[in-house]
Each structure stands twice: as structure tokens, then as C-alpha cells.
Amino acid sequence: MTGPRRVALQGDLLDFTGDPGWSAPQDAHPGVRHRPGHWLLIEDGRIVDVQATAPGPDWQREVRTGQLILPGFIDTHVHSPQLDVITSYGTELLDWLETYTFPAERRHADPAVARVGAQTFLDALLAHGTTTAVVFPTVHKVSADALLSAAHARGMRLIAGKVLMDRHAPDGLRDDVLGAEADSRELIARWHGSGRLSYAMTVRFAPTSTPAQLAMAGRLLAEVPGLYMQTHVAENRAEVAWVAELFPEARSYLDVYHRAGLLNERAVLAHGIWLDDTDRALLADTGAQIAHSPSSNLFLGSGLFGWRALEAAGARVSIASDVGGGTSLSIQRTLADAYKMQAMQGVKLSAYKALHTATRGGAEALGLAGEIGAFEPGCMADLCIWDWASGPVARHRDALARSLHERLFAWLMLSDERNLRETWVAGTRMPSNDRSDRPVRPGVPR
Numbered sequence: 493m494t495g496p497r498r499v500a501l502q503g504d505l506l507d508f509t510g511d512p513g514w515s516a517p518q519d520a521h522p523g524v525r526h527r528p529g530h531w532l533l534i535e536d537g538r539i540v541d542v543q544a545t546a547p548g549p550d551w552q553r554e555v556r557t558g559q560l561i562l563p564g565f566i567d568t569h570v571h572s573p574q575l576d577v578i579t580s581y582g583t584e585l586l587d588w589l590e591t592y593t594f595p596a597e598r599r600h601a602d603p604a605v606a607r608v609g610a611q612t613f614l615d616a617l618l619a620h621g622t623t624t625a626v627v628f629p630t631v632h633k634v635s636a637d638a639l640l641s642a643a644h645a646r647g648m649r650l651i652a653g654k655v656l657m658d659r660h661a662p663d664g665l666r667d668d669v670l671g672a673e674a675d676s677r678e679l680i681a682r683w684h685g686s687g688r689l690s691y692a693m694t695v696r697f698a699p700t701s702t703p704a705q706l707a708m709a710g711r712l713l714a715e716v717p718g719l720y721m722q723t724h725v726a727e728n729r730a731e732v733a734w735v736a737e738l739f740p741e742a743r744s745y746l747d748v749y750h751r752a753g754l755l756n757e758r759a760v761l762a763h764g765i766w767l768d769d770t771d772r773a774l775l776a777d778t779g780a781q782i783a784h785s786p787s788s789n790l791f792l793g794s795g796l797f798g799w800r801a802l803e804a805a806g807a808r809v810s811i812a813s814d815v816g817g818g819t820s821l822s823i824q825r826t827l828a829d830a831y832k833m834q835a836m837q838g839v840k841l842s843a844y845k846a847l848h849t850a851t852r853g854g855a856e857a858l859g860l861a862g863e864i865g866a867f868e869p870g871c872m873a874d875l876c877i878w879d880w881a882s883g884p885v886a887r888h889r890d891a892l893a894r895s896l897h898e899r900l901f902a903w904l905m906l907s908d909e910r911n912l913r914e915t916w917v918a919g920t921r922m923p924s925n926d927r928s929d930r931p932v933r934p935g936v937p938r
């Protein structure tokens with residue numbers, strides 16, 4: 493019989509014990525835990541301890557002195573098929589969907605496209621330091637199946653489900669209530685709770701689901717324990733006006749989802765820009781979270797997100813790339829955009845608050861605090877090893893930093909996936925993610 497697999501990883505450990513909040517950064521800032529040169533002890537994929545001294549000879553030692561070790565990032569809203577249309581020029585949300593996104597998603601009806609697309613996407617997530625994500629594939633059962641299967645094979649903590657859309661979408665991208673329910677049930681039976689996966693009822697957004705389909709999603713959520721729900725809300729002004737026309741009985745866009753029984757503490761709603769006080773209170777009451785997607789909001793010209801107002805109302809906020817509306821899978825770039833978006837509103841987002849949101853905060857918002865997001869005993873060892881600086885400007889700036897926050901903030905603003913050295917999932921180093929040898933996907937023009 494072999495004993496437990498024991499790995500001790502040494503480097504600059506940084507994680508969070510709580511929310512650092514909005515106060516100005518300081519030394520010994522509440523919630524921030526910085527343990528330079530410490531050893532993270534991992535047994536069979538789980539963190540068992542952190543210590544300042546090297547462990548005994550029965551531990552395999554992995555020394556990464558001088559490198560930054562963070563919990564793996566949590567991206568709470570991203571679309572796997574939209575890597576095909578990331579950085580598409582010149583539109584706002586509704587035009588962007590029609591012009592670029594729907595045609596790209598239609599190609600994922602083909603099992604070969606779905607399979608290669610899922611693998612490319614998950615390898616790209618890992619290559620950007622994201623170890624957990626809440627993901628939209630497409631309306632096609634095969635695309636959800638391919639995504640969940642590929643995440644299972646990688647041991648990743650993923651939340652996803654087949655997209656529901658039974659109206660206002662082109663041919664080849666619509667389902668119907670009965671078919672969608674049957675597909676969802678089949679996928680739930682196969683994947684929900686399998687490995688590290690959870691299933692999410694995935695309502696694209698209110699305009700693309702009939703009230704009957706929204707009601708079906710609500711029924712399944714009430715029936716199956718632990719299901720998540722993901723959708724979009726109040727992203728763009730033309731979209732909000734369209735929802736008001738389609739659902740005149742609802743008090744607001746968010747209320748459409750509430751009436752269908754879709755809001756609970758496992759509901760993840762992207763954007764939430766055009767909300768009012770009643771909506772904010774409803775989010776707080778139901779425990780539903782907003783997946784803040786600053787890169788996407790800037791790129792699609794959607795609006796400025798009121799982060800502090802939502803938190804002041806007691807609602808949860810997580811961070812999301814929203815690729816392909818967002819222009820990068822990099823959480824550092826996403827957080828840099830978040831900083832600038834808050835700055836436009838006179839609010840300062842510290843590196844502490846930002847990185848907390850992408851790690852422990854995201855885990856808490858998803859109800860996964862005991863499993864991911866921090867270097868706590870019992871958590872899975874999902875983590876990333878980063879270079880503090882890459883390139884001459886970042887190295888110059890890093891050398892001049894006088895405090896932890898100054899160094900970390902410069903890292904956040906100047907770094908991206910090129911700083912990533914290693915991604916570990918459940919205590920195992922993932923293979924290098926250079927997919928340059930991959931064939932071009934069938935059906936995708938060069």
C-alpha cells in the first residue's frame with residue numbers, strides 16, 4: 493500500500509482571511525495574509541498546513557523562492573465558445589450578439605467543434621491562472637457535455653450547463669421547453685456532483701426565453717439540490733428597454749427572474765449595471781450575486797458598474813472576464829479594468845480588495861469557501877505560481893516598490909498570463925498550455 497501523496501511548496505504565499513473592504517491600503521491590512529518564503533503542505537491534493545520551516549524528508553519539496561503563489565482565480569462568468577469572436581469590432585450588446593456571437597455559437601452544434609472548443613477553452617483558462625469558472629457553453633447539449641467532460645478530465649472545479657434559449661435567436665440556436673428540460677435532466681444526471689462539477693441552469697437572458705422556459709428552469713432549481721443558476725441582467729440600456737416590453741408585468745428586469753423562482757444564493761447574474769435600490773435589496777434578500785464584468789462593460793460600451801452601492805445594500809459581487817464580450821481571460825487585466833471603472837466614479841479599488849474578490853470572495857459568493865479560494869487546511873490545492881515581474885518596465889517598477897500593497901498593485905496593473913509559471917489543480921501541476929501545435933478548428937475560417 494502506498495501512503496498519501498505529500499508535496500510541500502515553498503514561495504511567497506498570499507491569500508485572504510476576509511474582505512479587505514474599501515479602506516486605503518495599509519501595512520497589516522485586515523483580511524490580508526502574506527507569508528513570504530513559507531511552505532504550503534499538500535496531502536492528496538488538499539492543503540493540510542502552512543509553516544515557516546521546511547518539512548521532513550517524507551515530503552516532496554518544490555521550491556519556488558521569490559515567486560508569488562496565489563489561490564487559483566475564480567472567473568464567475570465566461571462563455572467558452574466565444575473565444576472564436578473575442579475582440580470583435582464596433583458593436584453594442586444586441587448587435588454584437590446578432591453579428592458575431594450567434595453565428596459563432598451555431599458552429600458548436602458539431603460535436604467535433606464542441607469537443608476541440610471545450611479543450612482549447614479550458615486549457616486557455618488554466619494558462620491564464622483561472623482554476624474555477626462559471627461557464628456558458630451553447631444551447632447544444634453536445635457543447636455542455638464536451639465542456640463538463642473536459643473539466644472532469646482535468647479535475648477542475650467547474651460550474652456550467654446547457655444554455656436555455658427558445659425564442660429571439662436564429663435557426664440552429666433555439667431549443668424548446670420540453671427538449672431543453674429533457675437535455676438538462678440528462679446532463680444533470682451525468683455531471684452534477686460528479687468529480688468537482690456542479691450543474692447550472694443557464695438562462696441566456698430574459699429576451700431569449702419564453703415565460704414557460706423560465707418557469708421550467710425554476711422548477712428544476714426547486715427540485716434538484718445544489719443546482720446553480722446563471723444568466724445576464726441589466727447590462728445595456730437597449731436590452732433593459734426590450735425586457736420591459738417583453739415582460740410588462742414585471743417590476744424590473746431582475747424581477748423577471750425573481751418571479752420565475754430563479755434567484756437564490758447559487759444564482760450568478762452577469763453585469764447588473766442598470767439596477768435600482770429595490771433590485772439591490774432583492775439581490776441581498778435572495779443571496780444572488782452579480783458577476784461584475786468590467787472588460788466587457790467597457791468594450792461593449794454598456795456602462796459603469798456601481799460596486800459600492802451593491803455591497804452597501806448587502807449584495808455579493810464577484811469578478812468575471814465575460815469573454816468574448818470581455819477582451820481577455822486574464823483576471824489581472826479584468827481587475828485592472830475594474831480599477832479604472834471605479835476610478836471613473838471616484839472610487840478606489842485596492843489590490844487587496846481586487847484579489848480577494850477573485851479568490852476567497854468569489855469562493856464565498858459561490859458557497860465554496862471551504863473548498864477553494866484560500867490556503868486554508870481542508871481546501872483543495874488549486875493555485876498559481878507567478879513571476880512578480882516580466883519585462884523591463886515591470887521589473888523596474890517592482891524593484892522600486894516600498895510596501896506590499898505598492899508591489900502587489902504594480903503587479904496587478906502590469907502583469908498578465910505571461911507572468912504565469914505554473915497552474916496547479918488539486919495539488920497537481922497542470923501540463924504546459926502551449927497549444928500552438930493544435931490544428932485550426934474545423935469550420936472556423938482562418
Ligand code: GUN
Nearest residue numbers: 571696697724788814817
Ligand atoms: N446577454 C445575452 N447573451 C450575452 C452574451 O453572450 N454576452 C454578454 N455580454 N451579454 C449577453
Ligand code: ZN
Nearest residue numbers: 569724762814
Ligand atoms: Zn456573458
